[in-house]
Amino acid sequence: MRHSLLWRILTPFILLLLVTLGSLSIYLTGFLRENYLAQTKSSLLSEARLLRTSLAPLLEVNPHDPAINELTRRSALLLNARVTVILADGQVVGESERPLSEMENHFDRPEVQQALLGREATEIRHSNTVNTDLLYAAVPVEKNGRVIAIVRLAAPLTYIQDSLRALVRSVFIASLIAALVGALMAVLITRSTLRPLGALNQAVTQLSTGILPEIDETPQKDELSRLQNAFRGMSTELQRRLNELAAEREKLEAVLRNMTDAIVIVDREGIVQRLNPAAARMFNIAMEQAPG
Known part of the structure; x- marks a missing residue:
């Protein structure tokens, strides 16, 4: 079976199809991951800006107001993200995951350092506070051109990774279905293309055993179909000549007998x-x- 012309034609095609789809899947997986992370970063930054609008008046009046921590916790429930409010000296005055008394100084955090320069920042790193990998988005809160605080949102990478795994699984399933459909179509097309060749092979085998084959005429105009029709014409002509020889032989026999x-x-x-x-x-x- 594996030595047949059908499989010799199909094998490289199927291998090429699998390699192409595999490469495409790897590319799409990386593309989707980067795109998903970019969208998540953009979403976190947008939410941080909105939250900054609500927190800025409180921070300008009294940065140690308990209402800041209360608003931080309520916002975290609405945004489904960890929310932290950090003063310019690194002191945490709002935290949704832990009591403020347990929070260490955040001045040295990379995203905080960027926000203190007046820039919005994102960072992916491990959080010692909640002991998990997080995607951080930080925006500065300014007063009179000076950064007085940072509003920071964070989303766990486990959630992002779960979503990415679901996307990768969808890409893999779609690629597998495409490969199966492509392989099936290749089999059907190749079989249809090689059908005249199979008929010729059977006809030649019959002819080698002394049996004149009967070959159906095909309306297709491809090379194999034309070859099949030519062989059919040759077989018909051979049959006609054999019939003529048989008739001549019968005539000769009749003459000899009489x-x-x-x-x-x-x-x-x-x-x-x-x-x-x-x-x-x-x-x-x-x-x-x-x-x-």
Whole structure:
């Protein structure tokens, strides 16, 4: 089976299809991951800006107001993200995951350092506070051109990774379905293309055993179909000529049988190949014993 022409044609095609789809899947996985992270970063930054609008008046009046921590916790529930409010000296005055008394100074955090320069920042790193990998988005809160606090949102990478795994799984399933459909179509197309060749192979096999094959004419105009039709014409012509030879042989047999003169046919070695009834009577032998 694996040595048939069908599989010799299909195998490289299927391998090429699998390699192409595999490469495409790897590319799409990386693309989707980067795109998803970019969208998540953009979403966190947008939410941080909105939250900054609500927190800025409180921070400008009294950065240690308990209402800041209360608003931080309520906002975290609405945004489904960790929310932290950090003063310019690194002191945490709002935290949704832990009591403020347990929070260490955040001045040295990379995203905080960027926000203190007046820039929005994102960072992916491990959080010692909640002991998990997080995606951080930080925006500065300014007063009179000076950064007085940072509003920071964070989303766990486990959630992002779960979403990415779901996307990768969808890409893999879609690629697998595409590969199966492509392979099936390749099999059907190749079989349809090679069908005339199969008919020719069967016809040649029959011809080699002395059987004149019957080949159906095909309306297709491709190379194999034209070859099949040409072989059909050759087989038909051969059958016609054999029929003519058989008819001539019958005529010759009839002439030999009805001749009153004795006729003996010998080959170059002088061996009798055929004689007519008159010759058999003359030599007093049976017709069946004459050849040889």
